[in-house]
Structure formats: C-alpha cells, structure tokens
Amino acid sequence: MPRTDTELATLLAHRPELAAASSLDLLERMLASPELAIPALLALDADCHTVSQALQVLGGDTGRAELKEMLDDPHARLDEVIGTLAEWGLVTLEGERVLSPHRPGLWQHPFGLGRPLREIAGDITAETLKSMLKALGAQPKGRKAELVAQLTQWLREERRAVAARAAKLPRQSRTLLEQMTARQPVQSDTQAFYGGRATGPLQRLAEAGFVVRAGWEYEMPREVALALREDGWKPRLTGQPEVAGVARPATDGVGAALAAVDRVAALMELAGTEPIAELKAGGVGARELKRLGRALGLPEPEVVLWLDVAFAAELLAPVMGDGLVATTVLDEWLAAGPAERWETLAGAWRALPHSPTHRVLGCCEEHLSPQAPPHPLDSGAGDVRRATLRVLHSLPAGLGADAAGLRAAVDWRTRATAEFALAATEFVAATLREGELLGMVADGGLTVLGRAALDGGPAASLFPAPATTATLQNDLTAVVTGSPAHELAAFLGGCADLESRDRASVWRFSGASVRRALDTGVSPDDLLAELERISAKAVPQPLRYLVADTARRHGAIRVAAAMSVLTADDPALLTELCGARSLRKPALRQVAPTVALSGLAPDETLRLLRTAGYAPVGVAADGTIRAERPQPRRLPVDPLPGERLDPAAAAKAIRDGRPPGLPGGDAVDAAAITGEAIVVVRRGREHYMDDLRLTGEMVSGYCHDCQGGHTFDRAEIEDAFLLEP
Template identity: 35%
Template sequence: MTTSFADHLRTLPDESLAALLQLRPDLVVPVPADVSALAIRAQSRVSVARALDGLDQFTLQILDAARLTRDPESGGTATEAILALATSGPHPPAPAAVRGAVNRLRALFLLYGPEHDLRVVGGVDEVSPYLAGLGRPAAELDPRAAAVCTDPAKLRRTLLAAPPSARAILDRLAAGPPVGTVPPGALEAPATGEEDVLPPDLVNGGAATGSPIRWLVEHRLLVRMSAVKGGGSVELPREVGLLLRRDTGPLGPLRTTPPEVSTPPREAKSVDSAGAGQTMEVVRHTEALLEALAAEPAPVLRSGGVGVRDLRRLARGIGLDDATTALLFEVAYAAGLVGELDLTGSVTTRYGGDQQILPTGGYEVWRAASLAQRWEQLARAWLMMTRQVGLVGQRDDRDRPISVLSAEAERAGAPAARRSVLAELADLPPGTAPTPEEVLELLDWRAPRRARGRETAHREVLAEAAQLGVTGLGALTSYGRLLLAELSDADERAADPLGLHSEAESGEPSTAVRALDALLPAPVDHFLVQADLTVVVPGPPDPALAGELDVVAEHESAGGASVYRVTTASVRRALDAGYSADDLHALFRRRSRTPVPQGLSYLVDDVARKHGGLRVGSAGGYVRSDDEALLTEVQADKRLEALAFRRLAPTVLITPYQVNRMLTALRDAGYAPVAEDAGGAAVLARPKTRRAPARVHAAGRTLDPLAAPRLPMPRLLGVVEQIRRGDAAARAARRAPEVVRGTRKGPGPAHTHSDALAVLQQAVRDKALVWVGYVDAHGATASRLVRPVSMGAGYLRAEDERTEMLHTFALHRITAAVLED
C-alpha cells in the first residue's frame, strides 16, 4: 500500500502536490526527504486524524461508503459503487453532492487513484475502526453469532422477539458507536433455585424478562468482548446493525447541508445595540475589578491561582457573581492588565506564597484608550487565551477546587472551541440567534470528530460571548463578526508573515473598533453639578474626565448617565493627590455645564482649611545619644553629609536611609554605633553569608510547540521541488554504478563512504555533475546536485548547478554520491 501510494504521488504534477501540502500543512513539518517519506507521513495515524477532524458529517459518511464497498481481494472501490450505496436509502442525496464529497476526499488524498479503482489510505482504518458506526462482522466476533447472522430469517425472528428494553439498547448501538459498557452483574445469571431479582420490564407489560443485556447476549444479538466482575463490554455485529438500519440506509441518515435554524431572526440593529450596551458594562466592571485589585491586591496561593475568599471579596466589591468575576479576572490576566508581583525580591516564579496579583503598567495605557479599543483588547485576549473559565469552582482529579488563574484550568483546545462556535454564528445570516441546542447540532454536523465530547465547553463559549458583548440577544454582532474575520484571515497572515503591515503598527483602529465606535454614544467632557452635590455625566466620560472624577468624587451609579457625589472624603482625597482649593474650584467651573452650587464651594474651602494641620513623615533610621555634643559632632561631620541627618530633639537625629547603611557609614567615619530594637535593647548579630539567587538551567526551559505553517503557493512549489530532488537522488542512488578504485564494475549503488569519496574524486577530475547526499547541522538528510571543484583538508567544495553558488561540505557528513546520468 505504501509503495502504491508513493508511486501515485510521483505521477502527479507539482501543482497537485502543492495543493495537498496546502490542505494538509502538517505534512511539511519537517519537509519530507523524498516522495516515499511524504507518502508514509500522509498515511500516518496522526496526519490522517488531523485530516478527518476537519471533515463534515456527510463527507465522513461518504468515506465510510468507500470503505464498505471495497473489494475484499483488491482493496479498491469505484465512484459508481460509492454512489450506489449512498443513494440506496429512503432519502437519497443528490449524486452531485456525493461526487463532490468524493472529490474533497481525493483532494485530501484520503482516497486516491482513478475513479474506477479508488483506494483508501491505510491510516483511516486505524483512526476510525468502526465503519459508518457499524461493528465488525459476526464471523470476526463469535462463531455462534455468525451462525445466527448467516440465516436472515432466523435473525429477523430473533430481533422481533426482543423485549422493548432490549430493542432500545439495540437501536442506540445501531446508531453508533457499536460498542457499549456493561455494568457489573448485568450479564450474570441467577443462581440455581433462585429467581431473577432484576426488576421486571415495565415496557413489556410488566413481564419479568431479567437483564435485557443478558437476553441479547444469550440470543447472539450482542457479543461479549470482555468480562470484568460480571460486567465488561459488548459489541453489536455488523449484520445486526445493517438490519436495524433498513429504514435509514446502511450509512444512516444522510444530510448534505447543515441543519436549519428554526429560531426567528432578530433585527440586526437590536442585536448590535444590545451587544454595544454589554461592552460598556464589561469595560466598566473590568476597570472596577482592577481598581479593587490596586487597592487591595489578591495573594497567590502556594498551589497556584487566587483563593475563593479573595474572588468572593472582589465579586462583592464590583457587584457581580463569582462566575462573571472569574471570567473578567481571567480575561484581564490574558490581556496583560494584571500580573504577579514578587514580594521577596528574588527570582520571580509563576506561583508562590509571596506573590500578589495587581494591575500592571499596561493598565494605565488601557485606561487611556477609547471604550471600543479597550473592549477589543479584552475580546482578543478572550479569543486567544488557553483557559477554560467554566472549570473554575469545579473539582480536579484530586478532589481539590479549581481556582482562578490555576494551572488546572489550562486547556490547549479552548481557542479552537471559541473559534468554531463563533464561526458557526458567523456563517448564519446577520441577526440569526440559534439556541444552544441548534448550535451544538451545527457543530456536530460541521466537524463531528472535534465536537464529540465538547458540548459543555461549547455551551460555556456561548455564555461567555454574551457576557463579553461579542453576541447580543443570542446573535453575533456586526463588530464581533468583523473581529472574528480579522483573526481568521489566513490569506492576510500568509501575505504578511512578519506583521509589517499590521494595524497595531500603523496606529489606525481596526474595522471592529470603528464599527463599535459608531454604535457607542460619543464620550463627553463635561458634567452637571446639582444642588445636592451630585455630579451627573450625561454619557460615557472621556478618559481625562473619568480620571478627574475618580479623584474628586465618589461613584454611585452607572449606566447611560453616570452619577457621582462630592463628599468630604473625596475632596480630602483630591487635596492629598496634589490639588489645591483653587484647582478644585477651577475644575468644577471648567467641567460643569450648570452653575456650581455655593455649598460645593464652601465644602472645598472648609476641607482645604483643615488640610495639612498635622504633618506625618517617615524615617529610615535614627541615632540617639545622651551626649548632645557627640550628636552635634555627628551632624556637622562632612563625611556623613550623604546621610542627610536632621535633628528632631537634642538627643535624637533621623535620616531617610536604612539602618544598615547608616551603621556602615558611621563605622567608616570612626564612630562606634550599636543597633537597638524597638524596646531600646542592643542588637548584636553575626553577619549573614550572601548567596547568589538560583537560576533556571537552560536545559530545563521549554518552548511552546510550533503550529503547522500556512505557506503560500510559491513557497509550497519550492518545497515540492525540494522533495522531487530528494526523490531523484534516492532513485539515482539505488541504480548508481558501483565505483571501486575509480573504475565502474557493474550496476549498483555506492554503499560505503569510501565508494562515495571515489565517485567525488572522479567527478572532480571529469568536472561532472554529481548528486551529493549529506547530513546537515540539524541531523536531517538532504541532497544537492553540484559540480565538484576541489576536495581536500576534509572538505568538498562544489558549485550548485541551479543557484550557481559555491558550497562547502564536510566529507564526514557525506553519505552518498551518484554521478548524474
């Protein structure tokens, strides 16, 4: 099979091979040495599984049809046989749809060969052992089951005699997969003289039929595969499954298009309005969360993450539930707005008991941006982060709660799950708001292998998208559609692999930001001061106004119009921040569109009059002595001017520097100071031995795995050319003449290193072209067609025939040398 597939690849033009590499980019990581290596990789289990994961349900069913119609002897099938099997059901698909699915499979080289002799690549049977959800033939499972299945009339009679509960089990297994797990005791017969204590079959009129699974196994409709303490697993023979599918066809129900959405569409303007309103709430709550962290940072648990108590404290502070707060926390961390601060001053690690979570320097830049730009940064981080927030609050494998930012919530497939769900919404007409069940049905048809077992994660994506404002009223918003298109534009990334023309570099807002800006109310730079000292902002405040209000007023309510209140504490906070009374009066006169109330002016003046009556400062250390003359000498000493001593009392000097530095300076100046504790007792201590901080060894560092590259067609054609050259070198090596002592002695390849050197010496003398096989610095094998120039000192110098460049090869790395025919 491998040789036949490789020979088929060799007959294809370069454009067809490049198209294969473009559809399956994992085949070029790394670049195969020749066509045989490409064929082996294309049939490997991992590569075939990746190709199958991207196929829809109908295309997978057509692939199963090709597998079911294979000739047992030759292993081939035909397009007409696939078409006949696919259209044999009660609701046959259009022949054009079947042929289109076959062409897609041939483009991916899951099927190859001419239409009258199609072959299935070997890896498909390993990845998907059950054809069309059917079990193996009865002859491969059990001879007694095969005896029942070979008699169609007996098989129908046995099937009709099955109790309703047993028939329900058969119907579930016939839909696929055909294997099931049996609970303990379900296959054990009652002891002699004892009655069957299993409950009666209520569906069968109350008649006691015992265990339905045991009935099916005893009548050979199910085959027991393994036994574990009375249980185990069972498998449905293929003949029984085909008989149960007589109403739907051998492949089951065939649906060529995705399921339709029955939910009535919503008005696109209403969807955008609802989503835009939610984006304002998301930005406001995120800012409130970060301000709460700035006021009281959250400690990092030694096991990683933020504790439940701190999460609940933050949730109460911003008025949200724990789940929404956890989502905003994770998104802000992914956006780079919060991070860990190491309190010990040692090497920073990801987790530890001496770390705190608080806003980063990027938070100030984020606050200064527009509302739409702030939301876009959060939405992009949510789409790209490898965190499944829905796991927060659940239990891990060791029955411990999963906390925010803990490693247990890491899921590498989270970004792909978000992209797949939003891609389904983007494929629907604008304003379409499917239910979660309809979205799951769409995903199950679009990529059943990927969607299987991820229903919970997909439901979480829909809920998070609504909370973040990506969707509105259940439908994808216009700006959300633009954001998803920007992130999914593979052609733009291929044309600009270095990101030289990215929007972030140009400084212009993205199309999603511009679309959201048009939906949001314009920011205002003024407010309305009322007689009760409340300040009303008639719209979203611009960053400068918001920063001033955070200092001079207390926030009371948010919405279309935000309400603040000027209090004694807020005025004192403004004065502490550096404002003077005149500055506050000027601020209210400049920003207010209403006359400033007299009570507000009196409040500012009263608080300013009392501000600064008491002075509080800090000192790094002090020097006290009962000898006032000695302190006067110390203060006047020119050598100690750097300590900036200031006299608080006749017997006390203070300095802004720490005690250790002061002790060292005094001792260097010839004094004999002694440190004391808070009670005045002398402190004598042995100096500590200093050690360098621990470093992470370079061998212990890990790199993120690289994804398969999306190369443009010109690059792929170059890769195909390299593969062709390697294949030509391998074929030439197999039929190259054997060279011994410079003379040819019959056909045969140069197997030894000495033979290769003899060929190169002959090529240097004759100035002939030669294929050189060598091992590069990375350990990969390669070949090159060159014209040798000289050979000596352990190196071969040769000119590349195609690029006309001079290359140097180490002789010990050359593995083969074949003269060009």
C-alpha cells in the first residue's frame, strides 16, 4: 500500500528494524513477515492485541463497522487502536476497510477460540457432523455443506440447550470443557497415545458433540465455544487501568544522571588498569563484586547495574581466560559530552533483556536464583521495564506511584507480566530502582530528563556545560564543581589522584602523583604552566613547592639496561640504596662511586625503587631520559553507531531505492532479513538455500541441494528469487 513520507517515517520510528529495507517492495515484504510482525505486536498494549485478534476472527479483511459490532468498546477507543496498528504496519487501511497483511493471522487461537466449522469441515467427514448434531439434540439433514450450516445455526439459536447438555457431563469432562471453552480449544489425546482408558474426558466430549477429533488432537469448533460462553460475550477494549498517582516534588534528574556517568567512568578506569575477573562458568562472582564495591564505594547491586549497562553499551567485553576489559569504544565514550555519555547508558539500560538488580529468569520456581553479571539473560524483565516506563510516561508530570500501584497498568501494557508472573512485581520495582540511579525516575515518577529521553528529544540542553577549570587549594587538592570536561579530567588524573566523585570531584596532589606526571616527559615548568591555565585562581604556593621539590629529586637515580645499571651524581645516594633492606630483591651492587648494578630488569627495578619512595627515571639505549606514558589496555571492537536512526532520512533512502545492478537484488536482502528460503543461481547452478546471512558483501547459508553450508562473495550471484508461499 502506498505510504506518504510522514507515514513511512512514523513506521520506521516505531520499528527501526525495517530501515534495513533497500526498497519499497522489500519493505512491504518485510511487513508481511510474521517473524518480524509478532515482536512488534507483542510490544503493544492489550487493546491492540484485542483488535488484532478480532480482525483475524473476521477473516483479516473487514470494515470498521464489523469490528465495532464484534467488540465491547465503552470508551470509544477502536479508531485510536486501529490507528496505532496502522502506524506500526500491522494493518493497512483502505477507506473503511481494515486489512491484515498476515493471513491467516498472527494468533494461534484468537480469544482462545478454535477454527470455525467451515474450516474444520475439511478435516472431518459428514458422518462426524451428523453425530455432533444428534449428540447436541438436532436432527441432521442434507449434505456436508448443509450440515455445517445447520450445526452453526443450531449452536447460535439453542445456546441454553447446549449449556444444559454440558452441565450433565461428568465432573472431569466438564472441567476440561470449561478449560477448552475459555482458552485452550485444542487438546492432545495423551491417554490414547499411551494406551490409557478407551473412554476418557476427551472422548466423552467428542461423543457429546462438543469437540471433533483429528488424529491425536481434539479441537473445539469456534461456534461451540461461543455457544458455551456467557450470553452476549464480547471482547472488551478497556484502555489503560487507572494508576493511583501520588503528588511528588518535581526534579530534573540531572544530578543522578551525572553521578551515573561518573560511576561508570570509575568502573571503566578500574577495568582499564586490571581486568575484571570472571568465574570459569562465566560472569563476575561475589568476591570480585565485593572488591569492585570497595574500590568504588558502592553497594554490590549498584555495581551489578553499572557492569550490565557498560557491557550492553560495549564499553566492556570479555577476553578468553583474562576476564572483562575495557574496549576501544570507551575512548569515544569518554571523549563525548556528559549528555551524550548519559544517553548511551540510558539507551543501553532500556534495551537490556533482563533486570540488573533482579537478575533472575522468573519464568518458574526453578529459575528464581540470581545469575552472575554482566552477560544478558533472556527474561521478561526487559519487556516489563519498557512497559513500566510507558505507564510512567502516561502519568501527568508531578505524579508517581510504587510498583504495586503500577502493576495493573503494566499488565495491560505487556503480556510479559503474565508469562513471568513470579517475578513481575519485582521487575517493576527494579525498573523504578534502576531508573532512579540513572536519573530517569524519582519517587515513582519520570524526571524531566526521563520524560525527554522517552519523547526522543535531545537531553543536552538539560545538562550543565562541562567544567573546564578547577579550584586549586592550599591543602594540595583540586576541586571541580559539576562534571569535568574530558581533557580536564585526563590532565588532573595524570598529575593527581582522584579522591571522590559527587556533585564535585576532588583530586589530591602528592609527590608520587607529580612524579608520575614528570615520568611522562613533562618538564616542571610546563606542568606549572598547565596548572595555571586550568586553575580558577593562582596556583597555591604549597603546590608550587611540591612540584619544585619533586622535580629536584626526580631523575636523581637513572636506570639503564644491563640487567639494569643504576647511575647517580651523588655517590652517597647509591651507597644508601645498596644498603636499604627494602631493596634486597634487586640485589643492588655498587661497582663505582656513581654506578650500581641490579639483578632485575629495568622496569621491575624502577617499580621497586618507586615503591621504596624514590623518584628514579629510565634511560634509553642512547642515554636520554625515557618518557613513560602509560597506555591503558583496550580491546579493539567495532564502534557503536554514531547516531540513532533518523526516520525521515531512512524513509527517503527506502523510497529512493538502491542503485541498480547489485547481485541478487531485493531477493537476497529479503531472505537475509525475513529468513525466507531462496534459490540462488551461482556458477550456472541453482542452490536452494535458507538461514541466509549477509556480512558485508559475503553471503552464507545452508544449501539443501548440496547438503552443506556455503559462503561466497555476493558478486558471484547470477540470479536469485524467493519461493512464493
């Protein structure tokens, strides 16, 4: 169906996976794919599910009037719901007609109903229809088509007689009948399969005319279920249940957001210097979580949250046998502004499939044990989180609620609460808890920042500009109010030690930290000049004295390779070193007044000397001072996309189509996206393939003709076509 530019952009905003389409034809094929449609439909609310099922019951092509007649719509929501389904590409509209692109439909048993008699009649004989009519109290007449019509009319007009016969069934059969009437119209005959009793509850229902048998299964026709349901039964459009909101003070959430960014940065700093240990079975264990918690000054649940978020944002990645290390994506993240860094973290959290602070599957009693972070769990917590945020977004600003107060509305928003009922309320509570730590939620309601994020608007205007100056104090500390700019934080981190992160960050200067800066090759004068530049006022005298004193002692000892050769201008200093008990390990031996030998390599000798309180420098092979610039460990990974999807630009690209001549055309793209089977002509031979994958210009998949996998360049494809269903 032709779509306007606005409609196409709206569709892609709701379903960004469709932006992979390279043409309008491929887009329509993707829209008709049940595999892509079902996740989109399940992301919508209960009323959308109700209308979708009603459309399927009515054959997938009906008018608004017929839908209105079938549904109980006390709040007149039908048109709004149809509009939502159309925006998501789950129905198409032609005037007053509503059409589904998915036939026969997306639901196995819409409203818990079986197939209509006209469909079941193809699987049974006329004698079976006659037996049903007789069992229900009617006199069969005519051929098969007339029998179907007669049975349909009888079930519609003789509801009381049908109900009376159901009431006379034995207790087990009556219980099973109620179950099949309400939600499970198809049952397997396990008794017959395993050689059980000849006449069980299912067989009795068949003899009574309520179900029909097809192989090992028994199915209740739709007309029978409708006759047994309460008089006037109609599916109801309810709208979101009311949430008893409580007034709360307004907050922008920026303070918590900046704290979240700082805590993730601190965690990444730890991961950049020493890998985060993982258990042999995978995941970070309790001992390592405690270590990280002590180092960061955070409770363990919060450490787990930041581990999960950083892992999802690809700031962390596992190395076989070496634990979790920081990635090259981290450098790009650190170089971005506070708003961009927070948006990366918030987006990663919203997309998580599990709950970091309640890491359970939650599907049954056996799966309520917490799992080690940070690897994802396939639980319903992600769907519950997104539904909870949508409920909070629907509340007026200034109102909030707790998990119990939100539960009914969340149930309406997602089916995941029913599928993961044992953990659903805790998943809602976890969303509120984690949202507060990220600055999206406060007191059970959305913050200004959280509402802006869900609206898709830019958050940068809500964040203060990064600080570019520090206040240098007489107690040898540097205080930065707010979030420091990346360059400022990097400079202070190179010449001082970070003591605390909060509304203000505090660094402390010491002889060791200044020596660390001088080790990189910076001169004392250059260091003082940079401190003058970033300082909000004059550099305090104690800090000048510290730099000068450290510079005077810096390089008094020089270490070269022998194993190691130590030289010093002061012979007494070398004599002191050779006799120091703390330096017994390198076995220093003075061979001249200003020269000593070490039994260890230069780097280890330098480390031991610095640990003992000295300020040595390394010497290169040419005799010059060797500058030491520590390189944090980074695991190379592909960078994250720089920008989120622009629906308007994506819509224009689809409408313009791709340049002609690409081998395989839309057929290869469609097979890779929708999972459809495809015939690929390559080297003059046809290959019937499925499970197709596209990696750049390389194509891979399973070939049924060759009974094996193939991987080849797309340029080798001579022709390709999809198999019509």
